[in-house]
Amino acid sequence: MSGNTVTQLHNASCTPSRAARELGLRRGEFDLAVDLGRIRTVPDEGGGGRRVTRTEIDRLHTEDGFPEALKKRVETVGTKEAAGLLQVTPGRFTRLARLGVVTPVKFYLNRYRAVVWLYLAEELRQFAADENNTPLLSGRTPTGPREQLAAGLDLRPRNWRSRHLGFLLRRADRHPWACAAAVASLLDAVQVAEIVQDPYERVHLNRFRPRPQMHGAPGSLAAHLAESLALAQDPDEIDWLRADLAQSVNAARAVEPAPRPTPGPGPSEVREQQHPTPPRDVEENPRALSTATEQNPPVPEEPGRPRGLLGWLRRRTP
Structure with a gap:
């Protein structure tokens, strides 16, 4: 341009x-x-x-x-405000979020390094206005979901990652390697290396890797916690992302192969540089080399005389 x-x-x-x-x-x-x-x-x-x-x-x-x-x-609300929009208790709203009924749009870490999830107020208003969701907002939680909650089920991180991936793909603007890098950002380095085994492709993939969201100073406990939330945790989630990454890299490779360094000289070219071809006139007339040698014969060395600088100094001594 x-x-x-x-x-x-x-x-x-x-x-x-x-x-x-x-x-x-x-x-x-x-x-x-x-x-x-x-x-x-x-x-x-x-x-x-x-x-x-x-x-x-x-x-x-x-x-x-x-x-x-x-x-x-683009208004976002925390758990207390979200519960008010749905006209439920904060505890009930938290259970709905852990079950994956509502999806957070972002998060931050408070001063106690606790994760604070934020939700789109517009989506919650639409959820509350839908009559099909009324049973979820009142009455007793069914036995199955209640047992899942007791076992520690919490789909908020996974649902946020899924939504965040959609945001990253939107930013990628359909660039094949940027789309693949968006998927790779949700997997750790070992997982990515197993799928993208070519080192040049991994380097090219990292050039498009989106910048992680900053939470605390680099290397701090808050930064590590935020990083762990941004990486897939569940086995089925990891399997799905691995398959998606392999497919995305194949598509990117077909459209735009990863750049590679220019190959260096081969063994024959190296030998040619170490032993250059004699000049054309010498090659065509071998006598030219002998004639040059006759005109400039080598100086014979006297037997027993020291060589080099030491010998020259001794010869200069009267």
Whole structure:
């Protein structure tokens, strides 16, 4: 892309930070709106990440109820507020979330390093308005789910990972290696190496690996906890991701093979460099070499005379 085209793109678009300010959103709200597809972005051909076009910002400005309607669509709530929206107790809402009835959209770690799950308020309002969900919001929990909860069932991390993978695939913008890297980000390095055995493909895959969400200082207990939540845990979940990764890498390999280093010189070329071919005139006329030797005969060494610098110094001594 030419420099003029890149300049035109920058003039017709803005960075995420500026777009968030113009739309009246906090940065976290803006990022969630992008993940949910509420705000469309375009790639920055200059390598600066994603950008938002002026056309998209103008479109959002003309929507009914802007900016309150946009903020309401990305509003997140914790367990207490979520229970209020469903008109149930916080304990009952937690049981519903652990059973996978509702899915968190993000999480953070509080000062006690406890995981705080957040949910989309818009989805909870829609859930409460659906009459088919009324039995879930009242009455006694059935025996089967109650026994699962007693055994420690908690689908919140897994459901969040599934949703987060959808966000990563949206950001990948259908690029084959970026899509494969999104799947790989939910598996540990050993799992990825077993599926992608070619080292050059693994290096190329890592170039598109999405940046992990930061929770605490690198290497801290909070960072390790957040990292463990982002990796698949259940055997069937791991198997599904492994199969998906193998399929994604095969598709990426067919479209765009991973780059490899240029092969070096072969053994014959190395020997050619170590033993260069004699000049053409010598090769065609062997007598030329003997003639040159006759014109510049080697100086004979005197027997018993020391060689090198020591010998030269002795010869210079009177």
